Amino acid sequence: MTYKHRPEIDTIPAYKQGKPAPSAPGVRSFKLSSNENPYQPLDSVKDVIAQSLDRINRYPDMSGWNVVSRLAEEIDVAPENIQLGCGSTEVITQLVNLLAGPGDEVVYPWRSFEAYPIIVTGAGATSVKVPLTAQGTHDIDAMIAAVNEHTRLVIVNNPNNPTSTSVSDAGARKLLASVPSDVIVLFDEAYFQFNTDTDTSVAMDLFREFPNVVVAHTFSKAYGLAGLRIGYAVGPAAVIEGMRKVALPFAVSDVAQVAAVASLDAYDELDSRVQNIVAERVRLVRSLRELGYTIPEPQANFFWIGFGEKTQEAAARFEAAGLAVRVFAPEGIRISIGESEANDVVLEVCTSLAEDGFLS
Ligand SMILES: Cc1ncc(COP(=O)(O)O)c(C=O)c1O
Structure with missing residues (x-):
């Protein structure tokens, strides 16, 4: 047809x-x-999920306040710096939709998370895929060289899916030093809890130091809640405000929210x-x-x-x-x-x- x-x-x-x-x-x-x-x-998580079933005739709290306030306390940022999504895939989608449209470019390593090209093309923007090094790591110099006046977002995936390699602190800082401060750099750290590399970049540290860092984390992997779909972004308040405007209303279910809080309790x-x-x-x-x-x-x-x-x-x-x-x-x-x-x-x-x- x-x-x-x-x-x-x-x-x-x-x-x-x-x-x-x-x-x-x-x-x-x-x-x-x-x-x-x-x-x-965990049983403690299953228990709160069971209790939440009585409420599924109701819409969830759209702001996800219980999770947001709890995370804010946990990671020592303001609630205005946190946005939830239906998995970190959705917060990344919100960010791309906020930042980039036709004629704009999004720079990211490749091969990397398969959702990136889908999200970028879905927003009408253009992907600039920077090949990984022969060792499967981010080619930071090539990523820096790919940034131009059309760039609206640079994505760092640490550790990188699918090569599992980490991005060094020095590499991340070199990138941030060269990207204009009004261009957002997203650190997608879906797997950071498994990262034991002593040289790795730590996106939350970078967020506290640089004005243009957004961090994406998820409850899907270390917390084992992949089926419930809940993730979050930490970023500058103005960026988070913009992300909230383009977010899918009510995307994060109440079941996912209570399970996330119970998982933080049981970390x-x-x-x-x-x-x-x-x-x-x-x-x-x-x-x-x-x-x-x-x-x-x-x-x-x-x-x-x-x-x-x-x-x-x-x-x-x-x-x-x-x-x-x-x-x-x-x-x-x-x-x-x-x-x-x-x-x-x-x-x-x-x-x-x-x-x-x-x-x-
Ligand atoms: C690098 C990376 N980022 C983000 C995600 C998204 O995870 P979720 O949407 O379940 O939070 C994944 C999932 O596989 C991933 O590999």
Whole structure:
């Protein structure tokens, strides 16, 4: 059917959701394709969710005050500096819609989070994708060189999805020193709780020092609430005010809001899960390197193997073993850290791939 619409929308590749775990008779399967937290919600969180069900005939509080005021206290900023969204994907969308339209450019690393090109094109703006270095890290100098008078936003993804690499403090500061102070720099830190790199940039520190920093965080990953859709941005009050104007009304459900507050209350328990995931990541990547794999130092709850031309063939072997992983052919495969049983299967598959000449 032909119908009148914006032609640039036809250029957007549909967002590919991580595949569900493959099912095969007699094979235990695991979903390692969406960087989710493998643990079920805490009982304390399930309890408040159950209690909130009686209120779902009502709209949620649009300002999300209970979450916003709690976060403000926790991270020591004013409530005017915080905006909620239906996942951090929505706060990033709000920011892009506020800042950029036709003729404006948004600079970001590539490969990176797949939602960026969708959001930018959806706003009618132009993506300027700056290739990662050969090590899978942000090419800060090339990002600086890509900024011009049309640039309305620069996105830093730390750690970067899908390579899991972190952005150094020095690199982030170099970027901020060169971007004009009226151009916003977004630090998308969806996975920061898993980042153990001592040299990493810390977006909240940068927010306190530079006037043009916006930070995006989420409850989806370390807090394990991906299915409830809640994330937030921290930014200058004027920017947050603008984001609120373009936000989808009532996008963050009451269930998500109460679960977020309960998760903040229980963060010690959640943090011990994060530490388990980090320990599993270290165990797995150490073993893979011993097998001869070259893996960029991962700082999130996933890691990257560059299989190149053999990506599709390698992907079939993971699937046959009952593992859903994220395939970016012909570049490589992103694998989320799952429960240790799942990680053991990853190791088995990688061992047999190494024996069969797949080493990256
Ligand atoms: C880099 C990055 N940013 C943001 C998100 C968005 O997460 P959510 O919308 O669930 O908060 C993701 C999710 O995979 C991500 O990988």
